[in-house]
Amino acid sequence: MPKQKPIPPEDLIIPPQDNRICGSICVFQMTAVLSSVALVYLTVAVYMPTLRAFQSGVSEIPAMCTTTRVYKNDECVWVTCGEWCLSKSSGACEQIFVNLRYNGSELIFENCTNTANKTCYGIDQENAKKSRCIVDECKNLTGTFNCxxxxxxxxxxxxxCVFKDTELPLKCSGRRGKITCIEMDGLQSCNRGTCEKIKTPYNCDRRCVDIPTRNKNVIILSGDKVYLSQCQRAIATIPDEEPKTVWTEDDDNILVASCYTIKNTTQGVIATDCINGSLLSKEFLTDLANFTYLTYLSVVNTVLLDPERKIAPPEADLLIANESRLHINMEGCVNTLSDECKEFFREYGKDGTDHNARARFPCFYAESDPNKVMARFDLEGTYRHFLVASILPSILFVVSCVMLVFCQKTVEVGDDAKMRFKGCAGSDLILGPGDKSVSANNLGDGGGGDSVMAL
Incomplete structure (x- = not known):
């Protein structure tokens, strides 16, 4: 097929336009539309939540929360964490309940030597091998299983686990084994596929033994970790008061406490949010101990660290509310769409049912409603996001609208269907070598002249 001959510009039905003018108008129109849509969306996503945050009365000083249970509800009135704030569902969801309490004490341990750290790992529920009875994987179970x-x-x-009574056995092997055990639940003692549910009361001790307690006078528990050392003194830092020594090695006893964090600094070992502080006689410990026994000692409070119950007091003294509802933030949802809620439940949903340490974390609440707590609350950050989300799209919207009005007032379409700025009619006289143009002086002579300006 022969190559098509190009059509001269003067013979086109619609002559070529100024690309700069057309492109600018398109950009301004697109910016105006997108910024207006952003303002509407941000009203729900940013502006209204910001207003609610400043009117909520939530304190920026965090308290402490401990997860008590995770409840799977088929019909949720409130949610702990939702993945998209604009489409909150009322169907099934997981809800986290926590105990809310005041912060514990900060203790500084000085001149510590002979230090030992022990981490007692439990069961990793996410990565542990799971046996599903519905696919006949329970026919050879032997040992203790959490189902x-x-x-x-x-x-x-x-x-x-130490127990006394069990329920009637279920045979998970054989032809109907997977049907028999399809709803198996709770703690099970199994032997070659025959499982018996363990009845309460029972006691499951973590197999974390051989914790060296010899020549240790300070034992700090933090979640699944144990810090042991031989220290010279313990100093309590109290707000608006001078630090004071609350224990020395001359007391010839053992200090046991449960703290949120333990940091080794140049000032000494700093432990934050310490509760259940106890002074124990050295007779309570031998050369080695297990994790369960140390946890028990931290709760018993044989002799309180402070008779006035102000320094590392029992947890019950600090309690604000039981069974408070936990939300990831004020709205109980996030807009990242990156499975953020899945990670949140993995970290904050540890309620101790898997015999691991319960989740313990800072949280925020309003004194008028202590039954609702938030894991994330930052008024300063919320205000910064509000400024960016309001100023940037507003400026873009105003500038784009002003430029569109400017184009409307200054751009015209001539008789040749070509856009140009007003007052720039002579710009079409600039031609290339050999081109011709009708003189502007001859446009109004009634068409009687044929004067041609050759460039």
């Missing part, structure tokens, strides 16, 4: 609706995890290597 949830027919899905069992082996906890034999991590815990040693």
């Amino acid at each position: 949830t609706k027919g899905t069992c995890i082996n906890i034999t290597d991590a815990f040693e």
Whole structure:
């Protein structure tokens, strides 16, 4: 097929336009539309939540929360964490309940030597091997298993359970084994596929033994970790008061406490949010101890660290509310769409049912409603986001609208269907070598002249 001959510009039905003018108008129109849509969306996503945050009365000074239970509700009135704030669902969801309390004490341990750290790992629920009875994976179970609706995890290597009574055995092997055990739930003692549910009361001790307690006079528990050392003194830092020594090695006893964080600094070992401080006689410990026994000692409070119950007091003295509802933030949802809620439940949903330490974390609440707490609350950051979300799209919207009005007033379409700025009619006289143009002086002579300006 022969190559098509190009059509001269003067023979086109619509002559070529000024690309700069057309492009600028398109950009301004697109910016005006997108910024207006952003303002509407940000009203729900940023502006209204910011207003609610400043009117909520929530204190910026965090308290402390401990997860008590995670409840799977089929019909949720409130949610702990939702993945998209604009489409909050009322269906099934997971809800986290916590105990809310005041902060504990900050203790500084000086001149500590002979230090030992021990981490007692439990069962990693996410990565542990799971046996599903519905696919006939429970027919050879042997040991102690923690089962949830027919899905069992082996906890034999991590815990040693002592119990008295069990329910009638279920045979998970054989032709109907997977049907028999499809709803198996709770703690099970199994032997070659025959499982018996362990009745309460029972005691499961974590197999974390051989913790060296010899020549240690300070024992600090933090979640699944144990810090042991031989220190010279313990100093309590109290707000608006001078630091004071609350314990020395001359007391010839053992200080046991449960703290949120433990940091080794140049000032000494700093432990924050310490509660259940106890002074124990050295007779309570031998050369070695297990994790369960140390946890028990931290709760018993044989002799309080402070008779006035102000320094590392019992947890019950600091309690504000039981069974408070936990939300990830004021709205109970996030807009990142990156499975953020999944990570949130993994970190904050540790309620101790898997025999691991319960989640313990700073949280925020309003004194008028202590039954609702938030894991994230930052008024300063919320205000910064509000400024960016309001100023940037507003400026873009105003500038784009002003430029569109400017184009409307200054751009015209001539008789040749070509856009140009007003007052720039002579710009079309600038031609290339050999081109011709009708003189502007001859445009109004009634067409009687044929004067041509050759450039």
